[in-house]
Structures are given as C-alpha cells and as structure tokens.
Amino acid sequence: MNERKPSRRTRGDAGQSVRGLYVAGGVAGILFVVLLISALIIDFIAPPPVHGGRETLEFIAENKTLYIAEQILWILPSILPVVVFVALYIALAPLSRSWALLAAVVGGLPWALLLAVPVSSRGSLSLVYLSDRYSVAGSEGERGVFAAAAEALIAENNTPAIAGLLSPVGIFLISLVMLKGVLPRAVAWLGLLTGALGVLSEALRFVAPTFYWGYGVLLWAWFISIGISLIRLHPEAPVLSGTVPEKIS
Numbered sequence: 001m002n003e004r005k006p007s008r009r010t011r012g013d014a015g016q017s018v019r020g021l022y023v024a025g026g027v028a029g030i031l032f033v034v035l036l037i038s039a040l041i042i043d044f045i046a047p048p049p050v051h052g053g054r055e056t057l058e059f060i061a062e063n064k065t066l067y068i069a070e071q072i073l074w075i076l077p078s079i080l081p082v083v084v085f086v087a088l089y090i091a092l093a094p095l096s097r098s099w100a101l102l103a104a105v106v107g108g109l110p111w112a113l114l115l116a117v118p119v120s121s122r123g124s125l126s127l128v129y130l131s132d133r134y135s136v137a138g139s140e141g142e143r144g145v146f147a148a149a150a151e152a153l154i155a156e157n158n159t160p161a162i163a164g165l166l167s168p169v170g171i172f173l174i175s176l177v178m179l180k181g182v183l184p185r186a187v188a189w190l191g192l193l194t195g196a197l198g199v200l201s202e203a204l205r206f207v208a209p210t211f212y213w214g215y216g217v218l219l220w221a222w223f224i225s226i227g228i229s230l231i232r233l234h235p236e237a238p239v240l241s242g243t244v245p246e247k248i249s
Contacts, residue, residue, distance in 0.1 A: 025087025029227030032080035039073035053151035060131035074120035107170020168198025
C-alpha cells in the first residue's frame with residue numbers, strides 16, 4: 001500500500017510550530033538574563049546578609065518588599081532555561097538525538113529543581129516567614145529559635161550541591177553537539193568555555209569566588225547568544241544523512 005506523503009500545508013504547519021518553539025526558546029534565554037540583571041540591581045541597592053540568622057531576619061523585616069522582589073527575580077526565571085534546553089534539543093536532535101537529549105535533561109533539570117526548592121544563592125523565600133515570626137516573637141528565647149532555623153537555611157543555601165554542577169555539564173554537552181552544525185560554531189565554543197569554567201567554579205564556589213563571578217558573566221553571555229541564535233534559526237535547517245548541516249549565521 002502506498003504511503004501518503006505529508007502535504008505541503010502539513011509540512012508548513014509543522015515548520016511554523018517548530019519555528020514558534022525556537023522563538024519561545026530564544027526569548028526565554030534573553031528574558032532569563034534580563035530578569036537576573038534586575039535581581040542583581042536590587043541586590044546592589046539592598047544587599048542581604050549571607051551569614052547570621054538574626055542579622056538576616058532583621059534585614060528582611062526592614063527591607064521586606066525589596067527582599068521578596070529580589071528572591072522572586074532570582075528563583076522564578078529558573079523555568080526559562082528549561083524552555084531553552086527543550087528548544088535546543090529540537091534543533092539539535094537530527095545531529096545526535098541521544099546526546100542532545102542527555103544534554104537537555106542534564107542542563108535543564110537543575111533549573112527545574114530550583115522551583116521545587118525556593119532558594120537562591122542570595123537567600124530564600126522561606127526566610128520571609130521566619131522573619132515575620134521573629135518580629136512578633138514575645139521573648140528572646142522564641143527569637144533565638146527562629147534565628148537558629150534561619151541559620152540552618154542559610155548554611156544549606158551556602159553549601160555546594162551536585163545539582164549546581166549539572167547545569168554547566170549540560171551546557172558543555174549541548175555545545176559539543178552544536179559543533180556539528182545548525183547553530184553558530186562561535187556560540188558552541190562559548191558554551192564549551194562556559195561549561196568548563198562552570199564545573200570548576202561550582203566545585204570551588206566558596207574557595208575561589210572569582211571563578212564563580214567569571215562563570216556568571218559567561219553564563220549570561222551564553223544564554224543571550226543562544227537566544228539570538230534560536231530566534232534567527234530557520235525551522236528547515238538542512239540536515240542530510242552523512243553530512244554536517246550548515247550553520248545558521
């Protein structure tokens with residue numbers, strides 16, 4: 001029995017759907033950086049303490065609106081990298097489906113986990129509740145209990161986690177696939193550098209913080225570059241059997 005070939009209209013609809021995903025991924029990558037820069041601006045205006053339970057709870061009580069806004073801007077945008085990695089998987093799957101899938105899962109998973117555990121490297125929304133309870137506590141003993149709970153959250157927040165290493169590993173892996181084509185090679189090399197420095201900086205985050213700042217700058221540059229590249233990517237980028245597809249520049 002003869003198989004029906006997809007109509008030109010069907011192929012066009014599929015192309016528009018993929019194109020929409022590329023644009024969504026591109027916008028997500030750029031918006032992710034914009035929101036984090038907004039959080040950084042608030043952090044410069046009113047930098048929260050990174051040590052001391054009492055100091056942190058008292059700071060939050062005095063700067064509650066700014067603190068909540070900053071934490072939301074650090075945490076809520078974490079869904080956006082997930083969209084970026086999904087779009088990258090769709091774009092790069094024809095080159096290496098298994099490696100693209102592995103990289104997308106490894107790269108996107110830690111960002112998704114941040115939504116399940118609402119903490120950032122600069123605080124936690126859970127501390128807002130503790131600050132409220134601390135402020136209305138009737139005795140020094142009660143305040144000490146909430147301060148101790150805050151100290152425990154701060155200590156956990158400042159402890160390097162395996163999840164933090166996953167994102168740079170995912171960026172490194174997806175960039176290896178990018179070297180084969182479809183997206184600009186310059187973005188792929190930027191991703192390799194970002195991923196390598198990210199693994200090093202996450203491992204040495206509190207020993208050599210300079211590496212972490214360098215990784216942060218490269219990470220933002222990578223997301224912006226990926227965002228622009230995805231927006232410009234045509235849904236019918238050529239991927240031929242036995243050949244390396246042309247990059248979209």
